[in-house]
Amino acid sequence: MTAARSRKRSIFGQLTAASIVIAVLAVVVLFAVTTITVQRQTRASLAATVATDMAGLIDIYASGGREELLRRVADRQAVVSLETRRSHYLVADGSGRALGGDQRRWPQINAAQSEQGFITLADGTAVFAQGTRLSPDLQLLVAREYASDQAALMVLSAAFLGVGAAIIAGVALVAWITARHLARRMNAVNAALGAAADGRSASFPARQRGGDEIDEMAGHGTRLLARQAQLLKAYKQVSEHVAHEVRTPLMHLDHQLGAMMQQQPEPSGAHGGGPLALAREDIRGIATMLDSLLDIASAESRRGDLAGLAQIDLSQLLENLAELYEDSAEDAGLVLETAIAPGITLLGERMQITRLVSNLLDNAIKYVPAGGHVRLSLVAGPRLVVEDGGPGIPRDQHERVFQRFARATVPGDKPGHGLGLALSRAIAERHGMLLRLGDVPRGAQFILEPAP
Numbered sequence: 001m002t003a004a005r006s007r008k009r010s011i012f013g014q015l016t017a018a019s020i021v022i023a024v025l026a027v028v029v030l031f032a033v034t035t036i037t038v039q040r041q042t043r044a045s046l047a048a049t050v051a052t053d054m055a056g057l058i059d060i061y062a063s064g065g066r067e068e069l070l071r072r073v074a075d076r077q078a079v080v081s082l083e084t085r086r087s088h089y090l091v092a093d094g095s096g097r098a099l100g101g102d103q104r105r106w107p108q109i110n111a112a113q114s115e116q117g118f119i120t121l122a123d124g125t126a127v128f129a130q131g132t133r134l135s136p137d138l139q140l141l142v143a144r145e146y147a148s149d150q151a152a153l154m155v156l157s158a159a160f161l162g163v164g165a166a167i168i169a170g171v172a173l174v175a176w177i178t179a180r181h182l183a184r185r186m187n188a189v190n191a192a193l194g195a196a197a198d199g200r201s202a203s204f205p206a207r208q209r210g211g212d213e214i215d216e217m218a219g220h221g222t223r224l225l226a227r228q229a230q231l232l233k234a235y236k237q238v239s240e241h242v243a244h245e246v247r248t249p250l251m252h253l254d255h256q257l258g259a260m261m262q263q264q265p266e267p268s269g270a271h272g273g274g275p276l277a278l279a280r281e282d283i284r285g286i287a288t289m290l291d292s293l294l295d296i297a298s299a300e301s302r303r304g305d306l307a308g309l310a311q312i313d314l315s316q317l318l319e320n321l322a323e324l325y326e327d328s329a330e331d332a333g334l335v336l337e338t339a340i341a342p343g344i345t346l347l348g349e350r351m352q353i354t355r356l357v358s359n360l361l362d363n364a365i366k367y368v369p370a371g372g373h374v375r376l377s378l379v380a381g382p383r384l385v386v387e388d389g390g391p392g393i394p395r396d397q398h399e400r401v402f403q404r405f406a407r408a409t410v411p412g413d414k415p416g417h418g419l420g421l422a423l424s425r426a427i428a429e430r431h432g433m434l435l436r437l438g439d440v441p442r443g444a445q446f447i448l449e450p451a452p
Helices: 002-006 011-076 147-197 213-263 275-301 314-331 350-367 420-430
Strands: 087-093 098-101 116-120 126-135 138-145 310-313 335-340 345-348 373-379 383-388 433-437 445-450
Touching: 011 087, 011 098, 011 116, 011 126, 011 138, 011 147, 147 213, 213 275, 310 314, 310 350, 314 335, 314 345, 314 350, 314 373, 345 350, 350 373, 350 383, 350 420, 420 433
Parallel strands: 335 373
Antiparallel strands: 087 098, 087 138, 116 126, 126 138, 310 345, 373 383, 383 445, 433 445
């Protein structure tokens, strides 16, 4: 059961994975939003700086003319802004020929429209620049490097990713520890319920401080098991009491009828006995039926209970049964065949397994006509098969015949209470086995094998 459960995906593992995925998505989204915001702020700052510088130079040109503009541009080339952004300038004529500044070629930027944006200068320097036309034969370019902004963004990104990774690791660790704790508690509850379902003793985990849904489930399970134990106890007491109260007067009546038959023997009737003999047979049949019902109830109530079970040599047990039934089969004109593999064992109760196989052999000998055969085989598994060449059981009645008081409608049906196969299946289930009918073209095939 543990191996089967380990192959399944635990809900707590799924919750842990979901928590990690959510944490990763949150960090990625937050990182993307932060990066985009910083980049937009950097562009806005660069645009404002360049526009301010451009406006100042335009004022200088307007008041002092071209020569003053060239002089001021030369002075500003060596200045580094407070934001550590190095400046670049170009004063050119209408054709783009350099007149002043540190650049010798006009870049791909439209001065007529006062265009601004991120560009690359002729020497490969990445800048944010703005160009404008001062007069038909004069244009001005102002640019700022932003390498320091990119470096700051990289440092911020590295720090953000480091913190994000730490957050994800923390979430994963907390989720894993919590999931393991919850999984251990839930596995304990499942183990207790599984043990109870198998008929073994079960105990639920102790209540945690404060209590939660798992504790509530364990509490309900404890109460359920207590109530189940009470019901089983009451059922057993009532069954035993009813059986005793019914069997006692029946046995007393049988004894009285026997005494009457000794005092006044009766002639044999058409069926081989008089009314008193037939009445005694009916009484013994009722007593046998009560015993079978009690045995079925006892086997069903002990389903999965390992108490009283021991390793038995199933091969030897079947060999002994086959020897006992050889004479009965011969008297009925049948051939009993065996194919029993040696050394096969079973954890079980010897008397119950004996009764199960005896019921199957009795049925086969009972229904197979003279000249037929019965075969008893055993292979590793263990897999026990009793098959015969009798009339068989209709396919639509394969499950019905295992119910209490149910009998198959077959030619040559014999009297009975319809409890033998019900008892056999109850014994099989008590041992964790499955008793079923196989599909064969002729006769009946009963198969006993481990339950899936």
